[in-house]
Amino acid sequence: MRTAVITGGAGGIGAATAERLAAKGFAVLIVDRDLAAAEAVAQRLGHPASACAADVSSEDDVKGYVATAIERYGRIDAFFNNAGIEGAIASVEDYPTDTFDQVLAVNLRGAFLGLKHVVPVMRTQGEGAILNTASQAGVRGVPGLSAYVASKHAVVGLSQGIALEVAAAGIRVNCLCPGPTNTRMMDDISDAVRAAGGDPASFVDRMPVGRFGEPGEIADVAAWALSEAPAFMTGAVLTVDGAMTTP
Numbered sequence: 001m002r003t004a005v006i007t008g009g010a011g012g013i014g015a016a017t018a019e020r021l022a023a024k025g026f027a028v029l030i031v032d033r034d035l036a037a038a039e040a041v042a043q044r045l046g047h048p049a050s051a052c053a054a055d056v057s058s059e060d061d062v063k064g065y066v067a068t069a070i071e072r073y074g075r076i077d078a079f080f081n082n083a084g085i086e087g088a089i090a091s092v093e094d095y096p097t098d099t100f101d102q103v104l105a106v107n108l109r110g111a112f113l114g115l116k117h118v119v120p121v122m123r124t125q126g127e128g129a130i131l132n133t134a135s136q137a138g139v140r141g142v143p144g145l146s147a148y149v150a151s152k153h154a155v156v157g158l159s160q161g162i163a164l165e166v167a168a169a170g171i172r173v174n175c176l177c178p179g180p181t182n183t184r185m186m187d188d189i190s191d192a193v194r195a196a197g198g199d200p201a202s203f204v205d206r207m208p209v210g211r212f213g214e215p216g217e218i219a220d221v222a223a224w225a226l227s228e229a230p231a232f233m234t235g236a237v238l239t240v241d242g243a244m245t246t247p
């Protein structure tokens, strides 16, 4: 049976992708720092999906979720390297340094550690598909989100570098850049903008399609990139953002 591992699998985009991969016949390991939420997603999917607690910024935890996937399922065909946090919303002079470190630890170190420990499994298999979640904020600047923007630009670069490293080993590595999408993350960003006296509706005004994305719209692309996408598609940066970043 094909197996998928999804970090941040209890969140909006991760859980929607888990549903789609399960529907395609994958056994899905839902990895999240929120175990109860991960278990709820696995329960919804039913057997053989299961949950695993991990903080993706901890190398021991990353080794742990990779070992759990192998123990339970024997292989990893698809790896959705997706856990992320937005950090603070503040101009650079007010941005808390510890929050900067935390955002880089989860979004960049977490993505790196996932690649570091999943790639050897896929090399042994001689195949595998990886999708790293960056953001529209990984391909352009966004004011007030310096750590997030820096971390997501780095995830794009990490994806491209590692796609080149592993292409000859039969491993595809692509990068997903969603636009603003209706999940917990966008709700919290909107609340923070409102609390700072701003108008979150201004985000929607900047969307050419006049609305945010839905998690299922991002998940449709993610699940495809992790399963049916052609072997020739690797090193791609896939924007799914309602034309937000279209030049």
Ligand SMILES: NC(=O)c1ccc[n+]([C@@H]2O[C@H](COP(=O)([O-])OP(=O)(O)OC[C@H]3O[C@@H](n4cnc5c(N)ncnc54)[C@H](O)[C@@H]3O)[C@@H](O)[C@H]2O)c1
Pocket: 007, 008, 009, 010, 011, 012, 013, 014, 031, 032, 033, 034, 037, 054, 055, 056, 057, 082, 083, 084, 085, 086, 106, 110, 133, 134, 135, 136, 177, 178, 179, 180, 181, 182, 183, 184, 185, 186
């Ligand atoms: N929602 C958006 O507008 C949007 C846009 C572009 C990119 N993204 C990216 O998509 C990904 C998924 O975000 P989402 O929108 O589903 O948000 P979400 O908050 O619903 O999901 C994120 C999940 O990651 C988990 N997580 C956070 N830190 C973790 C850690 N250290 N270890 C393990 N799990 C951790 C959370 O518990 C949560 O379940 C993130 O990388 C995010 O940056 C989101």
